[in-house]
Amino acid sequence: MSTVHPLYIPTPYQEAADHGRVLLRDGSTGLLRPATPEDQTLLAAFFDRLSPQSRRLRFFSESGPTPEIIADLCANDQPARQQTLLVLRKERTNWHVVASGSYLALRDGAAEFAVAVDDGFQGKGIGGILLERLAVLAVAHGFTRFIAETHPTNKGMLDVFRSSGFQCRETMEDGLVHIELAVTPGEASIQHSDRRDRIFTKASIRPLFYPGSVAVVGASKEPGQIGRRILEGLIRQHFTGPVYPVNPNSRVVFSMKAYPTVQAIGEPVDLAILAVPHEQMPGVIQDCAASGVRAVIVVSTGYAETGDPEGRKRQDTLLDDVRGAGMRMVGPNCFGVINADPEIRLHASFAPTHPKPGKLAVSSQSGALGLALLQFAKAKNLGLAQFISMGNKADVTGNDLLYFWEDEPRVGVILLYLESFGNPRRFSRIARHVSRRKPIICVKSGRHRASEQAALEERAVAGLFRQTGILRAETLESMMDIAALLSTQPLPGGRRVSILTNSHGAGVLSADACAAQELEVTGGGAFSARIEPDDYRDRAESLMNSNETDAVLVLHAPIHEDRSSEILAALARALANSGNPKPLIAVMLSDQVPTGVAEHDLANIPCCRDPETAAQALAASATYAAWLARPVGMIPQFDDVRREEALAAAKALPEFPEPHAFEVILHHMGISTQPGQETPYPLTAGITQHPLFGPVLQVQEGGFIDHRIFPLTDTESQDLTEALIGVSRQISSAHRNALAELMLRLSLLSEEIPDLLHLTLRIAPCTADPEKLACTPIGVSMRTIS
Known part of the structure; x- marks a missing residue:
């Protein structure tokens, strides 16, 4: 294994590399698609509209191209020789071209690149978009370099080349700047x-x-x-x-x-x-x-x-x-948009609820459930930053909103109600990044649909959420309880919880609720029924300053007289006196105290209706804190992988090859094989192409089954390995490194052989070296590779 690099994931476009919506620097949009022979009139009109200066920069002449050149640019039937992409806009019912970009094959893996942009659309980033998209298409057809020439005065295009993230070499020849770009995607170009x-x-x-x-x-x-x-x-x-x-x-x-x-x-x-x-x-x-x-x-x-x-x-x-x-x-088919910022006060919706300003950003596909979320927020005294009902989400999607809310200063917690994913791979890439800055809490419906495909999708969703740090809530109310905790309290340092209560029975229920959420109960204790508010304050303050616990759960059951409000005020003083170094959540079994956020001058306290919901919120907070504490993750590069040989071998396979025929590809990917042996509880790992999520990793032994979305980082493969070692009868902790590396190689295999539809491998200790692992292919299907 060679030097590892920080995680980067190639951009999965919202639609496709060669067509769909593109966003410009000013926030406007354009339609991207390949040129066709029917576009010759449109393209000729575009070149005619260019100013003499723009034509000179594109064609080194103030005259436009000949009809023969335009016809050649529009002949996209041989992408291995030439390809042209257009960006279009519409005036009333008529489309017109605002930019065109092309590559034309030269020799030795090089292609000539050229671009032209309507004078009124220059400076909006279109040149860089066309360079990026054409590079993706060119690499897919075997090109590795773009060659371009431009005038030294063409500062705009020079900036495009220099800032593209591609390796750029410049020389001066005959008064022109000669550009050579290495267009194979890399970290710099993808980050750009x-x-x-x-x-x-x-x-x-x-x-x-x-x-x-x-x-x-x-x-x-x-x-x-x-x-x-x-x-x-x-x-x-x-x-x-x-x-x-x-x-x-x-x-x-x-x-x-x-x-x-x-x-x-x-x-x-x-x-x-x-x-x-x-x-x-x-x-x-x-x-x-x-x-x-x-x-x-x-x-x-x-x-x-x-x-x-x-x-x-x-x-x-x-x-x-x-x-x-x-x-x-x-x-x-949506309910509109709300921005509760006091400087804006935008209520562009027919929702009757007007929540107070706060930290929550809420997105809902369902209009009715979006209204329910607004009502929950208001009932639980949670302030709203922004709300959007996406409806059919034909254009704006959750991916766009995650990008926007990432840097919104008024947004502290992001809430999503999702019925479906538009582009899960893009969602995964964006959510990994945003979750590092702000918690994302999601209710995803449809998890109980009864079909094999639905079950696979549900497991893939669960894997996606684990990988991206998204907290999954079971209900809308649970989502709000988690949001109340995360928006008012710090994150815990671990999963240890102290329970403070005036009822032994309530304390037992709380401990059971914590255990159900894999929280460890430590310290705390039950007072007598006649506990005073100051006793709660002193004990809570002591626990907040203790090194023996990570969070405090307070449960009070009024017995003689209801002093719940006084107790909450006392807890607020405890938080203020301790500096609030860890989260505190309260359960007040009283009709005087509504669930949600109890506001006090010194501190705000999240209140839940029962110990179960409080434990769920604490567990979610601890899970998110643990995810943030993990390294971002690296994608290793393996020196022994022979990519070209693996792809060539894959091209030679039929749609349903004999499983053993796939062994040569595994060898090229650095994965050891051996003849399979039947075992009572076989450990299998494989790749399945999901129509929505793309390639999905599935690992199974006995009743254990888990899924992850590719690509995997080393951190994610280690987490999956630890979970598997805990239940496996086939492997032990001695195989920890070998198994983690195998998962990473399968992740690389899924990227290098994209037309692999299905692969199942039986995994067992290597007979020649029991501390190593070897695989036996037992099921393979391919898509015909073009």
Whole structure:
């Protein structure tokens, strides 16, 4: 094994490397796709629109390219020779090209690279995006270098090359700068791509939460109508910017001047909330695009949520129109957006609940459950930073929101209600990073669906959450209890809990609840029934300063008189006196104290309704603290891996090869093999392609089964190894390093042979050296490799 490198994961694009939405530096969007022969007229018009200076920088002449050159650029039937990508925008119903980039094969693994960007779109990062995407496509077809020439005055493109993260060599030849880029992805280029992705995504989401002005299209005069309720929410919550009702049939709505169209407003509009029938939506989107609207929230229904092909088609058309206009979209079929920042006070939703400002950022796919989350937050006295109901999440997804909330100063805890993943590999990459800065708590529905595929997906989700540090809550209320603890208390240093109570029976219940969550009960104790508040204070303060415990659970059951409020005040004094070095959570079995956050001048205390929910919250906090304490993880590079030989051998395999035929590939990957032997409890490990998660690692012995999402880090392989050694009859602690290395080699195998659909290996101690492990392939299936 060679030097290890810090974890980096190649960017899984939201859609694909050669097509889909791209985000620009100013937060606007464009549509990326390969050029086709039908694009010759569009491409010729693009080159004609370029200024003479831009044509000179692209073609070294102020004249445009000939029809023959344009035809060649649009002939993408031989990507091993030439490939052209276009970025397009839409004006009303007509698409036009705003940028094009191409590579053309030269020799010895090199290709000529060239790019041109519309004068009005220069400086928005399009050149770098096209370089990155074309590099990915070129490498897939065997190229290793891009060659380019540019004028020394073309500072924009020189900056693109120099900052790309690719190894760049520059020389001057005949008054031109000759550029040679090594385009094989590496840490520097991937980190550059990731950094740009974060910056551009945040710029695109900002108009949704921080608009300077808002238009409500479909604002009705009729109370109770959706558009009217949204308008009322904006006005009654005192949004700090101008609000414009748009209704072609009314001059006045809610005692405000109404406008027939967005264009008729005559002032800049950042955000438009659209509450009109889907039949009117195409014209409304055109109106917003012509007015320069940056983002839209579509609360209207009748799209993919209907489940019928027509609804899906309408949603595809809507998304196409929105992206063509360069806008971002929440929805359709959503409840809107809230930003409780007192400087903004944006209530762009018809939700009736108005939580107080606080630290929570909440995202929900379900509108109804999103409303329930808002109500829970209000009932539990939890403050809200931002809320978004994503609806059908045709455009804006949870991945975008994680990027945006990562650096939001008012956001301290992120809550997600998910029904499905849009792009799990991208979600995993982003969540690993964000979880290092802020806790993410998630309720993921659908875990009890009865099918083999659903069971695999559920285990993959569980593995993904463990790898990314996401805390999974069983219920919405449990999510709020965990959030109350994490938003008010420090993280524990371990899993030791002291229980402080006035009831022996309640103490036993609390200890059982802690044991069920794998928490260790230490110290604490039960007082008499007539305990005074000051006794709670003194004992809690002592425990907070003790080295024998990591957290304190206080449970009080009123017996003679209810002094729960006094006891909470005493606990707040204890927290203040001790400097609050560890978390404290309370269970007050009293109707005088609601669950949630009890606020006091000296400290805030999270309160749960019973010891079980308190123990769950403490366990989640301890799990998150342990995840943060782990090293970030490294992806080792193995010197003995022969990648090209492994791929060549894979290409020669049929769709369902004999298992032993796969042994040569394992040897190329540095994995030892031996003839298999039947055992009562075989240990197996393998790779399964999941339609949503991509390659998934599955390890099984007897009743033990676990899954992880690739790629694996050394930390993750060690964690999986420890879990397996604890239950295995086949291997022991002597095999710890060998097993961890095997998992890492399987992770590398999944990346190097992407068309491996299924692989199952039986693992056993090596007969020649019992301290080593060897594998026997027992099941293989392949996709035809192109």
